[in-house]
Amino acid sequence: MGFLSSSRLVSIIIPSKDEGGNLLKTIAAIKSTTAHRPYELIVVDDGSGADGAAVVKTHPDVRVVRGDGLGVAKARNAGAARARGEILVFCDAHVFPVQTEWLGALVQALRDPSVGLCAPCVVVHGNPDHKGYGLSLAEDLSCSWNGRHAENVFEVQVIPGGATCVRTEVFRRLGGWCGLMNGWGSDDQELSLRAWMQGYRQVVVPHVEIEHIFRSRFPYTVTYEQPALNSLVMGALHFSEKRFIDLLQRHRTALGDERMNELLKSVAPEVMAERKRLATTRKYSDDWFFEKFKRSSLPP
């Protein structure tokens, strides 16, 4: 049985919080398109209200892991910790694969040992002409979807967390999704940045398409503070001093000095320990990361 052969198990991990019918539709879409290889489905129910148990009743084959407000990064990690597959696929609870070969094509891209994370093209559900091919991260940390930069597999700065595919062994070596992040925000930017800096290439497989529901509002509460803190954690883990100071300046206005210092203090010891740990295996700097894509960026 060869490396990543089609008989190897794939673990599909879906974090979910108050997703309602979308979670069931996501499971149905995966089941109807994933016929040709063994897979397991793991739902991490991160403290949903009343409908959280619906999956267990209608899909007894789905393994359910209970979280209690872990936030998206730690919820995905909780699913990964239970996963038995050689490949991990992280899906939002509102995505729908459309092609029967979707999983095989994504796994194929991971056969290249230089590839860390990969993703399909993300299609706007209900608006199929709108497609995103991975994301770009600007110096001001604004994140925007890419156009199709190439016919075949191509490198991108950020792999969308809603459809992230990775070899289990690489995921564990990287240290998983950032356990210092809570709630929502910056989780996918951070993992991609970390993977690039650790020497992996992140790629999009453009001919594989997954529909994603882009929501105008969250089904749960997201404050300004939580994503801001996640973004500060990313900066503290990976940025040079100058870039981190720029980041502090941006959040200072909205958060206020006192609150920002309080938030930073609450995570500082763990962040510094993790920064030190990452530095021992780091291959590239944040400057290299931003510079590389500045040069290779193409019009969408």
Ligand SMILES: [Mn+2]
């Ligand atoms: Mn999503």
